[in-house]
Amino acid sequence: MTLLVxxxxxxxxxxxxxxxxxxxxxMADEFRHDxxxxxxxxxxxxxxxxxxxxxxxxxxxxxxxxxVCSPARATLFTGRYPQIHGVVTNGMSLNAGEVALPDILxxxxxxxxMVGKLHLPPDGWFEPAWITAGGSGPEYREFLRRKIPxxxxxxxxxxxxxxxxxxxxxxLRIGTSAMPEDLYEEAWVADRAIExxxxxxxxxxxxxxxxxxxxxxxxxxxxxxxxxxYRARDMPLPATFRTDAKNPPGGGPTGDxxxxxxxxxxxxxxxxxxxxYGAIRLVDTHLGRVLSALxxxxxxxxxxxxxxxxxxxxxxxxxxxxxxxxxxxxxxVPLLLRAPGKVxxxxxxxxxxxxxxxxxxxxxxAGLETPAGVQGRSLAGLASGKSAAGNDTAFSVLRHxxxxxxxxxxxxxxxxxxxxxxxxxxxxDPHEQTNLYDRPEGADARRRLESALREWxxxxxxxxxxxxxxxx
Numbered sequence: 174m175t176l177l178v179x180x181x182x183x184x185x186x187x188x189x190x191x192x193x194x195x196x197x198x199x200m201a202d203e204f205r206h207d208x209x210x211x212x213x214x215x216x217x218x219x220x221x222x223x224x225x226x227x228x229x230x231x232x233x234x235x236x237x238x239x240x241v242c243s244p245a246r247a248t249l250f251t252g253r254y255p256q257i258h259g260v261v262t263n264g265m266s267l268n269a270g271e272v273a274l275p276d277i278l279x280x281x282x283x284x285x286x287m288v289g290k291l292h293l294p295p296d297g298w299f300e301p302a303w304i305t306a307g308g309s310g311p312e313y314r315e316f317l318r319r320k321i322p323x324x325x326x327x328x329x330x331x332x333x334x335x336x337x338x339x340x341x342x343x344x345l346r347i348g349t350s351a352m353p354e355d356l357y358e359e360a361w362v363a364d365r366a367i368e369x370x371x372x373x374x375x376x377x378x379x380x381x382x383x384x385x386x387x388x389x390x391x392x393x394x395x396x397x398x399x400x401x402x403y404r405a406r407d408m409p410l411p412a413t414f415r416t417d418a419k420n421p422p423g424g425g426p427t428g429d430x431x432x433x434x435x436x437x438x439x440x441x442x443x444x445x446x447x448x449x450y451g452a453i454r455l456v457d458t459h460l461g462r463v464l465s466a467l468x469x470x471x472x473x474x475x476x477x478x479x480x481x482x483x484x485x486x487x488x489x490x491x492x493x494x495x496x497x498x499x500x501x502x503x504x505x506v507p508l509l510l511r512a513p514g515k516v517x518x519x520x521x522x523x524x525x526x527x528x529x530x531x532x533x534x535x536x537x538x539a540g541l542e543t544p545a546g547v548q549g550r551s552l553a554g555l556a557s558g559k560s561a562a563g564n565d566t567a568f569s570v571l572r573h574x575x576x577x578x579x580x581x582x583x584x585x586x587x588x589x590x591x592x593x594x595x596x597x598x599x600x601x602d603p604h605e606q607t608n609l610y611d612r613p614e615g616a617d618a619r620r621r622l623e624s625a626l627r628e629w630x631x632x633x634x635x636x637x638x639x640x641x642x643x644x645x
Contacts, residue, residue, distance in 0.1 A: 193281065193539050194512070195373075195476040196381045197467065200249075201456045202242065202290055202390040203496060204482035206235070206505040208453050216403065217450050221461025222509065225480060229511030230520040230556045236527045236567040236577060237484045240496045240504045242292045244571070245483035245528065250274045250293070252532035252547035255570055257634060262571070266294050272544070272637040273298060274532045278381045280642045281541060284373065288365040289385030292483075303365045305358055305387065313361055320356055328358050329387065332394045343441045344432040345494070346392040347448050354396040354455075359386050363459035367466040374470050379539075384463055389452035389486070391433075391495070393444075399451035405443040408450075411490040413604055414442065418492040434494050442489045449488060473513070477538050479531060480509040490604075499575040499584045500605050510556055512538045517558040524555060525577050527567035546637040568629050576626045583610075583622035596622070 208214055211223040211231060238248035239255050247260035250273040255261045259268035267273070275285045275298035287295075288303040295302050305313045317324050324331075332348035339346045354360055366384045373380045388395070420435040436442050460480070467473050487493040487502045496503045506528065510516055515538055529549030536543050537551040569575040574585040580600035586592035596610040596619055609615030 192377060192475070193283070193379045193541075195379050195472060196278070196283075196535055196539065197463070197476050197478045198381070198383045198535075199460055199463070199478065199480040200289075200383070200385040201460075201480075201482050202385070202387050203484060203486045204389055204453065204456070204507060205485040205488065205502060206233075206482075206507050208389075208450070209507055212507070216408075217453050219453065219457040221457045221464060222480060222507075224461075225464065225478060225511055226509045226519075228513075228518050229478070229509060229516045230522055232508040232510070232522045232524070232526060232552070234523055234525045234567070234577075235481070235506050235508035236504050236525075236569050236575070237482075237506050238528050238569055239571050240484040240498060240569065241571055242290075242483050246291070246293055247271075248529050248549075249481070249483075249531050250298075251637070252529050252543070252549040253634065253637070254529060254548055254568065254629075254632075256630070257548065257632070260293070263292070267296070270636055272639055274535065275299060275381060275383075276639060277536065277541070277544070278539075280640050281539075282378055282643055284376070284378050284380040285382075286369045286380070287383035287385070288369065289362040289383075290387045291383075291385065299383070301369070303362075305362065313358060316361060317352075317356065321352065326351070328352060328356075330392050330394055336400070337394070338441065338444055343436075343438065345441070345445060346394055347441070347444045348394045349400040350394050350396040352396060354399075357396045357455075359388055359455055359459045362386060363462045366463045370463070370466050370470055370472065374472070384460070386456045386460065388456050389449050393448035393452070395448055395452050395455055399455045400448065401451075402454055403447040403450045405440075405447040408443040408446040410439055410442060411488065413490045413606065414439070414492060434497075435492060436489055436494055437492050445494070446488060449486070475513075477512040477515075477535060478510070479535065480507065481528060481531065482506040497571060499569060499571075499573050499582075501599065501603070504569050504575060510534070510552070512556070515553070516556045520556070520558060522552075522555055525565045525567050525579065526552065527569060529568075542640070544637045544640065546634045548632065548634055566625065568626075574626055574630065576622050576629065578618075578622055578625055581618040581622055583619065583626060585623075585626060 208217045210219045211226045237245045239245045243263045244255040244260045247258050251258045258271050286301050287299040291304050304310050331351040333351050337348035418437045484496040485503050490502050530552050533543040533549045534552040537553040567577045572588045582597050582599050584595040594610045595608045596615045597605045
């Protein structure tokens, strides 16, 4: 036997399994699918996320399984849809017996940690777990108390005097943070993530780290210099925004009417957009620090990296803010995946898919079997270039059910009375303005999508069983 035998070959000769890859799961809250430089955005610059995309594959038509925080995150971790795992809105826990990605990875000897916004009961998934929620996590608040004696506010809303745009002009809060960038939540999250990575250096045990940024989620109070990277007066308004629009009774299709979801003031909207884009750049900067640390520690070649969001933000389209709707600005998310040696670098996939696919994809790329009962399908073949197409279908649910198949999208208001279903050809009508549900040209697509929606909704997958534990 040659002395130049590889470590992988030696492990095989000795009967030992090769070390499994690490997994770095990066997330940003309320990050629109189109707000990436690599996606061709005319204003936003995201050099670090663009670099991640160039090193792997960018999925251009990924949809969240639910356009609100907790249900979306529960699906990302379980590979099952909200009507199955039980988290159908914020503030809920998974059904008893549901199995999440960290549970499975621990069975294969993974160390597991997280930092940032979780918005789910962690249920012992992570150690360590530095959980924040808009600046209210206990570790981060203690950090601020030490750094800024007497600080009583929340980093997400505390603005410098004279910079705040807020009530009574608007129920939103827009301005410059009262704290410097190095004390802001995104910097703190990146610091803890880098601390975790450094502690893993040289370990034989593989690791899984979930890094979840709150931004660009509201409020729109961000630190210098990000508050002035984009000038409000230069921000174009959405094509579907109307200054004469009226807030519909009951708040419209999602039933919310607290004023935050509706906007018809162009000056306020331009300020929101400028600060939102600044927050995107803030996230890119600090996720870039984490990715740089991965490189500096020599871990990049043995680490799968995924980046996505729980949902998008309407950002003034249809005079709406935030999430909760099935239009692309709310329901479509970025999805980037890098896995050295397993994913084609610089690839772009236009297959339609949803985020139930993320969990089985990570298991597949790590060489682990996806348990029965996981509804999502692995994207590993698509990402590697070995498969030319995926299933070209995405599902989502909140108070509407949504299915997209190819260019067609059906929005079914199953939980809302008196609301008309919507059918769009989103390739021809990207602003989703022409409802073809009752038109002859949409009849065939309507039948096909209604059938696909019924079949999906009636799925009753078995409970997921944890694999037998293996030695680290």
